Amino acid sequence: MDPTRVDIVTLPIVEIELSRLSSVFSPRTSGEDPEHVETLLSAEGELPPILVHRPTMQVLDGLHRLRAARVRGDEKITARLVDGTESDAFVLAVEANVRHGLPLSLADRKRAAVQIIGTHPQWSDRRVASATGISAGTVADLRRHGGENGNEARIGRDGRIRPVDGSEGRKLAAELIRSDPGLSLRKVAKQVGISPETVRDVRGRLERGESPTPDGSRRLRAEPQPLRWAEPDFGRAADRDRLAVLERLKADPALRLTEAGRILLRMLAMHSLDGQEWGRILHGVPPHLCGVVAGFARDHVRVWGTFADHLENRATDLAAG
Known part of the structure; x- marks a missing residue:
């Protein structure tokens, strides 16, 4: 089992003596934030358990909670223990400190x-x-x-x-899609050995009349640019065709008259913003939360991708049945 894939909240909570814990493992090079420690000291109720690497007793997540416990004079603290190598434990420490609490x-x-x-x-x-x-x-x-x-x-x-180098896989995926446009993303991905998301990109390129392999523009955008903070292009975030489809979905009784359908319509409408609105939201995210929000955004991309794959598989199965 990959230790970095552990669902931390499912780990049992134990009590550990503070004297056994070490805090030199943290990815937070600036050390503890006194103001955050004071906030924890003034908080009502019990603080969440810290995360500890069992083999080394290094604190992976919860340095400020550990400091608050020491300031209070506590002898023990609640914790969840994880196993694995130190390198895997470091990954867990980074993920935990990026996702919540005082972000890195x-x-x-x-x-x-x-x-x-x-x-x-x-x-x-x-x-x-x-x-x-x-x-x-x-x-x-x-x-x-x-x-x-x-x-x-x-x-x-x-x-x-x-x-x-996934160019060969992309070419094979393009051949499959051309020969059988009804194949689901997952079936193409399984046959070729690439991800469903890559198949989705290949299909989109073919529909736009483009080559199935990137022409290098994506790589060029990754290079440092003089205008580092140039305004992103959200211009096609909600084009007319897609908005027209959304309006037809809103009028469909199969969605409009069911609870699940209404939830789906609200979700689709929420993401069908124009480019100007996306830009306003982008600039409204505080700098210290950019990493956290970016993590959530990537997670939602993954969830929507999985949702789309299941829908396509379901449509294929129904058509075949």
């Missing part, structure tokens, strides 16, 4: 990404990005500047092994 600084997240690239070189840029709360493009930048000589394959966020 951007500098700390970049340092953590460099360390994870070194200890898990087979991981894809997206998987490292998901763990550290920075973009996959930034991870690619860090990987290049670190002088990595590359691996023939990398492990993605879903745990599957894929080749770094």
